[in-house]
Amino acid sequence: MCRSIRRNRTLSATMMRFRKADPMTTRPIRFNAFDMSCVGHISSGLWRHPADQAQRYTDISYWTELAKLLERGKFDGIFIADVLGTYDVYAGNADAAIKHGSQVPVTDPLLVVSAMAAVTEHLGFGVTAGTAYEHPYPFARRLSTLDHLTKGRVGWNVVTGYLPSAARNMGHDDQLEHDRRYDIADEYLEVLYKLWEGSWEDDAVERDRETGVFTDPGKVHGIEHDGTYFKVPGIHLVEPSPQRSPVIYQAGASSRGIAFAAENAEAIFVAAPSKRVIATQVKQIRDALEAAGRDRYAARIYAMVTVIVDETHEKAKAKEAEYLSYADDEAALVLMSGWMGADLSQYELDAPIGAVKSNAIQSFVTSLQEDAAAGDEWTVRSLAEAGKIGGFGARIVGSATEVADELERWVEETDVDGFNLAYAITPGTFEDIVEFVVPELQRRGRYQTEYAPGTLRQKLHGRGDRLPVEHRGARYKVGAKVGADVAPE
Numbered sequence: 001m002c003r004s005i006r007r008n009r010t011l012s013a014t015m016m017r018f019r020k021a022d023p024m025t026t027r028p029i030r031f032n033a034f035d036m037s038c039v040g041h042i043s044s045g046l047w048r049h050p051a052d053q054a055q056r057y058t059d060i061s062y063w064t065e066l067a068k069l070l071e072r073g074k075f076d077g078i079f080i081a082d083v084l085g086t087y088d089v090y091a092g093n094a095d096a097a098i099k100h101g102s103q104v105p106v107t108d109p110l111l112v113v114s115a116m117a118a119v120t121e122h123l124g125f126g127v128t129a130g131t132a133y134e135h136p137y138p139f140a141r142r143l144s145t146l147d148h149l150t151k152g153r154v155g156w157n158v159v160t161g162y163l164p165s166a167a168r169n170m171g172h173d174d175q176l177e178h179d180r181r182y183d184i185a186d187e188y189l190e191v192l193y194k195l196w197e198g199s200w201e202d203d204a205v206e207r208d209r210e211t212g213v214f215t216d217p218g219k220v221h222g223i224e225h226d227g228t229y230f231k232v233p234g235i236h237l238v239e240p241s242p243q244r245s246p247v248i249y250q251a252g253a254s255s256r257g258i259a260f261a262a263e264n265a266e267a268i269f270v271a272a273p274s275k276r277v278i279a280t281q282v283k284q285i286r287d288a289l290e291a292a293g294r295d296r297y298a299a300r301i302y303a304m305v306t307v308i309v310d311e312t313h314e315k316a317k318a319k320e321a322e323y324l325s326y327a328d329d330e331a332a333l334v335l336m337s338g339w340m341g342a343d344l345s346q347y348e349l350d351a352p353i354g355a356v357k358s359n360a361i362q363s364f365v366t367s368l369q370e371d372a373a374a375g376d377e378w379t380v381r382s383l384a385e386a387g388k389i390g391g392f393g394a395r396i397v398g399s400a401t402e403v404a405d406e407l408e409r410w411v412e413e414t415d416v417d418g419f420n421l422a423y424a425i426t427p428g429t430f431e432d433i434v435e436f437v438v439p440e441l442q443r444r445g446r447y448q449t450e451y452a453p454g455t456l457r458q459k460l461h462g463r464g465d466r467l468p469v470e471h472r473g474a475r476y477k478v479g480a481k482v483g484a485d486v487a488p489e
């Protein structure tokens with residue numbers, strides 16, 4: 001295993017001393033849970049662990065129980081990943097993915113949200129959906145529906161896709177080139193903002209039994225969108241929901257991805273194996289937010305990590321070893337190959353990853369190459385080893401004190417707002433975090449003890465339910481000049 005991985009993934013007792021953070025970095029630490037409606041999310045092979053309940057992903061009670069647990073732990077939200085294809089880059093076919101349950105079978109992430117909303121009051125929902133294969137018009141309606149049903153707790157993780165198999169099953173020869181996918185996403189969001197922000201005036205719905213006017217037609221506007229990829233003349237089908245636009249989440253960190261995030265994102269997921277790479281990404285993102293006329297902290301940034309915690313350091317290490325005994329190298333390489341867009345079955349196990357040119361997740365490949373430049377070369381073997389629990393995020397293992405120390409160090413050294421917590425086993429990993437880590441951070445005054453009231457957007461940013469004026473989507477608000485370069489007053 002390469003040095004940076006060993007350095008960042010396990011915590012020796014001597015590293016555990018808590019360094020006092022300066023006031024800049026004493027803001028609360030935020031938690032988000034990372035899940036997917038499948039058995040093999042990013043901890044490969046662990047569905048075989050006797051305590052793992054990922055196989056209940058088709059059972060609605062799995063989701064409602066998880067939602068209640070996360071709300072008890074005062075998590076900001078649950079982020080449900082999604083892909084619309086199989087991981088068939090490894091060995092050139094999907095056999096290994098299908099055999100190991102690597103993100104297939106996978107069910108629709110949106111449909112479980114209303115059930116989770118019914119049993120919670122505060123938890124947010126970041127649901128993944130891509131911009132490549134579904135027309136924005138019906139998608140706008142589904143998200144507005146969820147925003148109503150959740151009372152304003154829905155967020156949308158905007159993804160541009162990275163699996164060629166998804167493109168093929170939607171009738172294309174291959175997926176489009178990386179940056180072009182973001183160009184389409186730009187227009188996709190323009191259509192959505194017009195529908196969500198610009199179609200219905202706030203007081204359009206009168207519900208007047210006397211006059212018989214349910215809605216004033218003069219206050220509902222067709223969006224007249226006629227662009228390069230989409231044509232949508234009509235009105236949005238849903239009356240304004242609590243947030244109108246859902247909270248926009250994003251997780252791409254290539255330079256094109258960051259440019260997209262700077263204009264649109266209100267919460268961002270970053271992932272890399274080392275604090276050093278995350279710190280670089282976070283600085284680039286915050287600089288880009290400012291360059292787009294927004295506050296450096298206008299997007300909450302969550303780093304993906306997997307926490308394995310127990311009463312003592314020794315117990316946590318034993319738990320990690322026991323989890324690892326169920327992990328599967330080949331299943332890890334199936335996922336890695338999909339993320340990199342490179343078939344890792346073709347490499348010698350100890351071959352360095354080197355200069356892969358990726359049309360998949362570019363920021364993943366870049367972060368591996370940055371590690372290599374810093375002297376920590378990645379090989380196929382070390383990738384499988386590191387990635388089989390928690391994918392390409394860091395793994396933090398220790399007692400509650402040790403984990404809390406390390407999370408504080410992460411915030412201090414990288415300027416993230418919090419963590420996107422992946423699981424080794426579910427819901428066991430989340431139960432451990434709620435039992436051990438949350439109370440420890442609360443004791444230190446670093447974690448919320450009560451939720452703020454209001455919608456997800458208000459909880460995350462404290463600036464109201466709707467998009468703030470400097471956000472790109474606000475240009476399309478009713479009354480603003482649609483498509484104008486300047487934000488309305």
Ligand SMILES: Cc1cc2nc3c(=O)[nH]c(=O)nc-3n(C[C@H](O)[C@H](O)[C@H](O)COP(=O)(O)O)c2cc1C
Pocket residue numbers: 080081082083128130158159160161162178250251252253254255256257258269270271304360361362363364420
């Ligand atoms: C933590 C994290 C989670 C992601 N989850 C998904 C997902 O569920 N579905 C998906 O299609 N892409 C997902 N992605 C991929 C990105 O959203 C994005 O499309 C990809 O990173 C390509 O962007 P980039 O090349 O700009 O980094 C994820 C990326 C990260 C870092």
